[in-house]
Amino acid sequence: MSFDIAARARLARFSAIVKLLTLPMKPIDSLQHCLYTSLLAPGEGLGAVPRIVKSARAHNALHGITGLLIFDGEAFCQWIEGPASSVETLMQRIRADTRHTSVRILLNEPMAARRFRDFSIAYASFGGGGLMHALGSAEGAAARECVLAWLPRLDALG
Template identity: 35%
Template sequence: MLRCLFYTSLLASGESPATVTDIVRAARYKNRLQGVTGVLVFDGLALAQYLEGPPGVLAELRELLSRDRRHSGFHVRLDIEFAGPRFFPGWSLAFGICTDPEAFQRFEGREGNAAFDLFRSMLPEFDVEA
C-alpha cells in the first residue's frame, strides 16, 4: 500500500525563490532513502507538490510540511492511500518551473482526485527536470 499527498502553498514572505532550490536538493536525497517519489512545481511564488510513498513516511512528511515556515497557505488537496502503481516511480523529486502566473489559480475549488488529475494534465506545460 502507498500513500499520496498533493498540496499547494505559497513561498513565505521574506523567503527567496532560491529557498525552493535548496529544499529540492535536500528532499531528493531524503526521498531516495525513504522510498518517496514525486514532483514539485514552482512559479516564483506558488508551489504545487505531489508525493507518494510508504504511508507512515508520508504521514510524517505531511506533519513536517504543515509546520514548515518557509511556506504559507498550506492546502492539502489530496491525501489518500492507494494500491499503486506509483505515478512517478523514477523521480525522487522532480522539479518544474511554471511560467504562467495564472496557472495555479486553476486549482481553486478543486480537491481530491480532481485536483491531482488537473495537476497531471498540466505537467507538460512546466519545465520539469527529474
C-alpha cells in the same frame, strides 16, 4: 529410544513453526499519495527554492518518497507518493517548515501504483501561476486530474 529423540525433534520444529505462524503480523505499509499547495513564505527569496529541492531529494530518497514539485514563482504544488507512514511524516515536516505558508491538502489517499517512481522529486519551475489558477478550489479527484492535465506542459519546459 532413538524414535523418541527423532519424534521430539520433529515436535520441537513443528512447535517452532506454529509459534512463528501465530505471531502477530506487522501490517504492510500501503502506498499513499498526497497533493498539496503552499506559498513561499514572505521574506524567503527565490534562492530558498533550490535549497528546498535539494533537501527534498535527499530526504525523499532515504524514505521511499517519489513525486513532483512545481513552483510558479510564488506558490508550490507538490505531489508526493510512497509508504503511507513516510508520506504522513513528510507532510508533518512540510507543515512545520517555515519556508512554506498556507499549506492546503488537495488529495490524500491510498494508491495502487506510483506515477513518479523514477524521481525522488521531479522539479518544474515556471511563471504565470497558470496551474495554481487552474487548481482554484479543486480537491480530490478534480485536483489530481488538473495536475495530470498539466504534465505535458511541464514536460515541454524541459
